[in-house]
């Protein structure tokens with residue numbers, strides 16, 4: 001099983017930092033190092049200063065560390081205080097409050113077994129960040145319980161970049177089976193681990209652009225890795241749960257066809273201070289109530305406010 005976590009990604013201790021507003025590459029930044037805290041909280045933020053990108057900007061520490069590209073009009077100004085979006089969905093605040101209420105028990109699989117909760121708390125920060133990335137790579141198309149089991153088996157072997165590179169492919173495949181697409185993941189994990197050893201001294205890169213350039217690492221994984229491993233909110237992590245629920249609630253101007261499209265549409269209007277919360281909140285909601293098939297609309301506090309409730 002994964003290590004018990006004191007908090008989910010939603011509670012990552014982070015600061016609001018003006019950097020890149022777009023879905024495009026974000027970079028690491030400088031910041032305080034005075035708090036030697038766990039990776040998932042202050043430590044992630046402090047460790048997040050190290051960057052392999054040349055671009056570094058610093059803003060005063062606040063609660064969230066959000067990376068985005070400032071528009072021309074925002075540059076040099078208090079870009080964290082942005083104007084309201086031109087469009088926002090009707091009733092979204094009440095719908096969000098209702099989901100928070102339904103999720104208040106924090107008893108969904110993602111709350112205990114999510115990929116971002118599966119690293120070894122006693123390992124050095126660099127190793128923990130690698131384990132975060134690896135658990136995210138394993139998690140795609142895979143239930144949290146299966147990812148957690150694979151991570152447990154890998155950690156029992158001593159899960160580091162070196163141990164993975166020294167392991168033969170069939171052993172690695174045996175350890176991670178039955179995660180989805182496990183054969184491809186063996187290949188991607190080996191390739192990514194070799195790159196991390198060669199270019200990053202065994203650590204993971206601290207920018208979104210470098211993360212998504214790694215084999216087998218997609219945008220959702222990269223955004224979660226930035227948040228969990230580095231304490232930086234670089235964008236909204238959208239998986240199939242988030243994609244489905246956002247469309248059911250009509251949280252985009254028009255229906256979206258892919259998680260990436262959903263992410264872009266959400267980031268156009270959702271206040272940035274909510275970006276880090278939305279993934280864990282909606283994933284758990286999708287696991288427990290707004291199921292892919294036969295959602296439990298009768299038990300959902302949003303039933304009266306949900307455009308999809310009567311069509312499912």
Ligand code: SF4
Pocket residue numbers: 248249289290291295296297298300301302303304306307308309312
């Ligand atoms: S009413 Fe049904 S479809 Fe709408 S959010 Fe709730 S569970 Fe999902």
